[in-house]
Amino acid sequence: MCDSNISAFPLHRRRKLVEGIARVLESKNGEDANAFWRSTAKTILVQLSESGIAPGLAEREVGTLLHAVLGDIATRSTAKLAR
Template sequence: MADSNISVFPLHRRRKLVESIARDLESKNEEDANAFWRSTVKTILIQLSESGIAPGLAEQEIRTLLRAVLGDIAARSAKLGR
């Protein structure tokens, strides 16, 4: 299958998605958080692939999503004075 030129609404701009993942990650210990992240990424990559998104673009979306999630965690932590 050839790479697609389809673009998606950027994952990192989906505030509910970013905040939900961030909260879930914060509530887990390191090992469980890693497993949760891997599972989440796998699900999202499958969804993007089924939507016709090229693998390279899908991986880029995951990288920017991770930065947004980590930024959300950092912002919440700073607000709480941790």
Template sequence: MVEGIARILESKNGEDANAFWRNTAKQILVQLSESGISPRLAEQEVGTLLHAILSDIDTRSAATLV
């Protein structure tokens, strides 16, 4: 999931990337909520996911520079 979202984000720029992430985050929040996860915990999980995605992008970018 992390790598898939990271690759899509890498293919987008500016507002397209922002819109994609906002839409993806919203969908995940809805899914977590429907699963009975509290809104606070769901937001934390989406935040953790975002950090993992950004780390994945950074790692891949660093690898291409070597």
């Protein structure tokens, strides 16, 4: 199997996706949060793979998505503290 040149709209720029994942993660703690993220990441990796995205690129997309989600959580937490 060879790598593909297909690229998708960056996951970290999909605001509804980022915010949705962030809200769910904020409602969970510990292993529940870890399990949710692992399941979400696996589902997204499968979807990207089925769309023809190369495995390395798919993994980078999911990693960048995680950073965006964590950034969204941090921004929301900072805003709550500022109130």
